[in-house]
Amino acid sequence: xxxxxxxxxxxxxxxxxxxxxxxxxxxxxxxxxxxxxRTQERxxxxxxxxxxxxxxxKRVAKPQLGHFKKSSTAPKRFxxxxxxxxxxxxxxxxxxxxxxxxxxxxxxVIGTTKGRGFAGTIKRHGFHRGPETHGCMxxxxxxxxxxRRIGKxxxxxxxxxxxxxxxHTQKNLRVMRVDAERHLLFLAGAVPGPNMxxxxxxxxxxxxxxxxxxxxxxxxxxxxx
Numbered sequence: 001x002x003x004x005x006x007x008x009x010x011x012x013x014x015x016x017x018x019x020x021x022x023x024x025x026x027x028x029x030x031x032x033x034x035x036x037x038r039t040q041e042r043x044x045x046x047x048x049x050x051x052x053x054x055x056x057x058k059r060v061a062k063p064q065l066g067h068f069k070k071s072s073t074a075p076k077r078f079x080x081x082x083x084x085x086x087x088x089x090x091x092x093x094x095x096x097x098x099x100x101x102x103x104x105x106x107x108x109v110i111g112t113t114k115g116r117g118f119a120g121t122i123k124r125h126g127f128h129r130g131p132e133t134h135g136c137m138x139x140x141x142x143x144x145x146x147x148r149r150i151g152k153x154x155x156x157x158x159x160x161x162x163x164x165x166x167x168h169t170q171k172n173l174r175v176m177r178v179d180a181e182r183h184l185l186f187l188a189g190a191v192p193g194p195n196m197x198x199x200x201x202x203x204x205x206x207x208x209x210x211x212x213x214x215x216x217x218x219x220x221x222x223x224x225x
Contacts, residue, residue: 002203003082004029004096005052006185008111010195014176014186024176025191027109029201030183032096035071035079037088046084050096051076052198078198099180106204109170111193119163127158168192172208 006029014024036049053076057065060075068075071092090096101107121127121142130138142160146153170192177186191199 002100003048003050003080004098004100004201005032005050005078005080006030006183006199006201008191008193008195008197008199009184011190012186014188016176022176022188023190024186024188025173027185027187027191027199027201028183029185030095030097033073033076034090034092034094034096035068035073035076036081037090037092038081039087046087047081048084048088048090049079049081051079053077080200082202097180098178098183098185101175101178101185101201103175103178105175106172106208107175107187107201108204109173109187109191109199109201111168111170111191111197111199113164113166113168113192114194115165116163118161120160121158124160124163125158171206172204 006027009026009028011023011025014022016022030052032050032052034048035051038045038047038049040046051068051073054074055077057075059077060068064079065075073093116123120140122129122140127142129140130136130143132139145157145159170190173187173189173191175185176188178184179186185201187201193199
């Protein structure tokens, strides 16, 4: 399995053996239950559906409650599905734990960003403010939003509005430590969302760039010694 669900716990520091200090995010993952296995013959594609964190029956919609009863699993708060290129090697009811990942793996973490309410253009988009000298009144206002030539507001105009509560993927975070007993992953870097926010951790889709070598390649046509 290359997918696991959990909650963001917070940030701390990790000391490596050579003394390097790295800021890490602690994510409490699993154990996740396999709630459904999709096959090419029945569903048209191969996939595995994972569920995380048991909830009471009254917290789940009736269609979902029937889905969980069909698979003989307890209702879950968080459901996500992972598509596979090959038929799944797990069955309904199996558990996926933090031991599915190893130190040195690179993962992508998907979460929901913090909600910041209504925000202006400076906070939301990083606009510069105007001057405060010579009687200028345009300090934090967005300024002109359209031209007289087009006569309308162009689509996609960056303006003030609701900021946050968006799906965000943080790519290529390195697994610094795996605590299988406490179901914890220590990931180098920041993870989207507030503490205790639900996240999904999956193997990185795009591998990080290798470090550039200090030795430069000879130019084409250069004379050989």
